[in-house]
Amino acid sequence: MSAASAMLKSEARLLARNPGVVVWTAILPVVAAIVLAAIPAVRQPMDGLGGLSFFAVYQPVLVLFAVTLLAVQAMPDVLTRYREMGVLKRLRTTPVSPAVLLFAHLALILAVSLGCMLVMVIVPALIGATWPQNIAGFLLGYLLAAWALLGIGMVIASLFRNAKVAAGFGTLLFFVLQFFAGLWLQRPLMPDWLRHISDFTPSGAAAQALTDSTGGQWPSLLHLAVLAAWGVAMSAVAIRLFNWE
Amino acid sequence: MIDVRGLRKTYGDRTVVDGVSLTVGEGEIVGILGPNGAGKTTTVECIGGLRRRDGGTISVAGMDPADEGTAFREALGIQLQESRLPDKQTVAEALEMYSSFYARPRDWHELAERLGLAEQRKTYFAKLSGGQKQRLSVALALIGNPRVAILDELTTGLDPAARREVWELLEDLRGTGVTLLLVSHFMEEAARLCDRVVVIDRGRVIAADTPEGLAAGVVADQRMSFVPSAPIDPATLQGLADVRTVMTSGDRIVVTGTDNVAGSVLVALHQQGVAATRLRVDQPNLDDAFIALTREQEATRGPAAAQSDTNHRRGVHV
Numbered sequence: 001m002s003a004a005s006a007m008l009k010s011e012a013r014l015l016a017r018n019p020g021v022v023v024w025t026a027i028l029p030v031v032a033a034i035v036l037a038a039i040p041a042v043r044q045p046m047d048g049l050g051g052l053s054f055f056a057v058y059q060p061v062l063v064l065f066a067v068t069l070l071a072v073q074a075m076p077d078v079l080t081r082y083r084e085m086g087v088l089k090r091l092r093t094t095p096v097s098p099a100v101l102l103f104a105h106l107a108l109i110l111a112v113s114l115g116c117m118l119v120m121v122i123v124p125a126l127i128g129a130t131w132p133q134n135i136a137g138f139l140l141g142y143l144l145a146a147w148a149l150l151g152i153g154m155v156i157a158s159l160f161r162n163a164k165v166a167a168g169f170g171t172l173l174f175f176v177l178q179f180f181a182g183l184w185l186q187r188p189l190m191p192d193w194l195r196h197i198s199d200f201t202p203s204g205a206a207a208q209a210l211t212d213s214t215g216g217q218w219p220s221l222l223h224l225a226v227l228a229a230w231g232v233a234m235s236a237v238a239i240r241l242f243n244w245e
Numbered sequence: 246m247i248d249v250r251g252l253r254k255t256y257g258d259r260t261v262v263d264g265v266s267l268t269v270g271e272g273e274i275v276g277i278l279g280p281n282g283a284g285k286t287t288t289v290e291c292i293g294g295l296r297r298r299d300g301g302t303i304s305v306a307g308m309d310p311a312d313e314g315t316a317f318r319e320a321l322g323i324q325l326q327e328s329r330l331p332d333k334q335t336v337a338e339a340l341e342m343y344s345s346f347y348a349r350p351r352d353w354h355e356l357a358e359r360l361g362l363a364e365q366r367k368t369y370f371a372k373l374s375g376g377q378k379q380r381l382s383v384a385l386a387l388i389g390n391p392r393v394a395i396l397d398e399l400t401t402g403l404d405p406a407a408r409r410e411v412w413e414l415l416e417d418l419r420g421t422g423v424t425l426l427l428v429s430h431f432m433e434e435a436a437r438l439c440d441r442v443v444v445i446d447r448g449r450v451i452a453a454d455t456p457e458g459l460a461a462g463v464v465a466d467q468r469m470s471f472v473p474s475a476p477i478d479p480a481t482l483q484g485l486a487d488v489r490t491v492m493t494s495g496d497r498i499v500v501t502g503t504d505n506v507a508g509s510v511l512v513a514l515h516q517q518g519v520a521a522t523r524l525r526v527d528q529p530n531l532d533d534a535f536i537a538l539t540r541e542q543e544a545t546r547g548p549a550a551a552q553s554d555t556n557h558r559r560g561v562h563v
Contacts, residue, residue, distance in 0.1 A: 001341075001345045002345065003345050003346045005345075006341065006342045006344075006345035006346075007342065007345075009342075010334065010338055010342045013334075013338065014331050014333055014334060017333040018333060082331065085329045085331075086325075086327055086328065086329040087329050087330055087331055089295070089325065089328075090325065090328050090329065090330065090385070092295065093293065093295070093318065093321075093322070093323045093325070093386075094318055094343060094346040094347070094389070095315045095318040095319050095346050095347060095348075095389075096346045097315075
């Protein structure tokens with residue numbers, strides 16, 4: 001068995017034995033999506049929203065909410081706790097590289113967030129809400145968005161020595177990211193210069209990519225490229241700056 | 246195999262390791278002894294590539310620990326004093342995972358058996374006893390079949406039976422040509438296992454020799470004790486040139502002094518018409534050598550320095 005698959009197997013088992021952080025992080029947006037979809041009025045197409053229902057407009061927001069939360073709160077939690085406990089110091093004495101550890105956690109949280117996304121898309125569709133109109137685009141946008149955001153989570157996981165401080169920083173980052181995604185000031189309502197900045201942030205690009213595909217279009221190349229660039233850059237930074245202690 | 250020259254490590258204005266040099270040949274077992282706070286753990290962590298050194302050179306199997314390359318990690322196994330694994334990882338899972346990190350690992354089932362962990366294979370790390378955690382740590386250090394192993398406080402906290410088992414494992418290892426660097430407080434362990442011993446105090450090497458050489462080379466107090474056949478006044482012994490201290494312990498009289506103390510005391514007793522029954526004479530051993538060496542260091546530096554060292558060792562900082 002290779003080091004990578006052994007690590008993945010081991011961390012998956014440990015996550016299954018300690019699901020607390022992940023469950024409590026993901027539960028709010030997932031439940032919100034299902035509850036919203038269950039309300040008939042929310043499912044009706046509305047003229048003011050270009051024929052889309054309130055649910056269709058809100059679905060990408062909730063999906064993004066979930067993956068962002070998992071990326072900046074849940075993902076760094078395990079590794080920073082390991083660092084505090086001295087587990088990483090033990091691993092440091094072996095030939096295993098930090099990349100293996102980081103990517104194992106990336107893969108696990110990605111799998112969890114994918115699962116959440118599928119629940120938030122399929123269950124509402126089964127109870128009468130609409131599917132995203134461009135499913136392939138939605139999926140592509142989602143995967144790149146997850147990589148970009150989880151990359152940020154990896155950097156937090158690499159740097160912080162204290163789990164509580166990491167959690168605090170993660171919360172701060174969450175609000176910054178959600179601001180650029182348009183949670184408070186919707187993107188169409190932003191002044192042009194702010195929207196341009198938001199286009200280059202991972203959450204802004206993700207929000208637009210998911211919204212575009214929900215409405216039937218393909219996510220723009222710009223946004224997909226921005227997400228991929230963040231994913232690559234953050235992964236590299238996380239590996240380079242990894243602290244064992 | 247290990248070549249350390251002029252190793253220095255400072256934390257702020259405190260020099261924790263101050264010019265330590267030592268060598269370990271292939272297949273040797275070398276022990277590092279020293280009081281608490283002497284810099285032993287810092288030294289071995291620098292050798293093991295876990296701390297950045299501030300000066301000097303280190304070479305382990307021809308590689309510099311500071312590079313922390315994969316080949317270095319394959320060649321060197323380290324057992325750490327404070328070693329944690331995730332609470333809910335079982336012994337078997339840990340051993341299996343760590344095996345996968347190495348190119349030519351040892352059979353972990355066999356290692357677990359040798360270290361008495363066969364029954365604990367499915368036990369969570371958090372539920373292991375202190376001694377079991379310690380033994381798992383040793384297993385993880387050796388799982389990769391390293392050429393060199395650093396073992397820090399190997400048998401601290403183990404009961405005598407477990408301690409013997411670990412010693413036997415190490416003696417077997419020696420047979421396979423593995424080089425070992427042990428850090429120990431436990432003199433009997435150093436005397437039994439080590440080919441050579443290096444004594445470190447306050448960041449410097451103050452002695453390096455075989456255990457027997459070290460014990461013999463130091464003029465340590467000889468100790469004798471006996472039960473006198475008739476009551477005697479201890480003061481009559483205190484006055485003898487070769488005698489340092491006289492104590493009574495129940496009906497025993499315990500006398501310490503130079504190499505000749507036993508002879509002098511017996512002659513003095515004979516002159517009083519008293520025989521020494523149930524006589525015991527102790528050889529200076531590594532414990533005595535160690536205490537004498539470190540006391541010597543204190544003496545040469547003066548009482549004020551000695552007090553500040555004692556404070557430092559006890560964790561008191563002014």
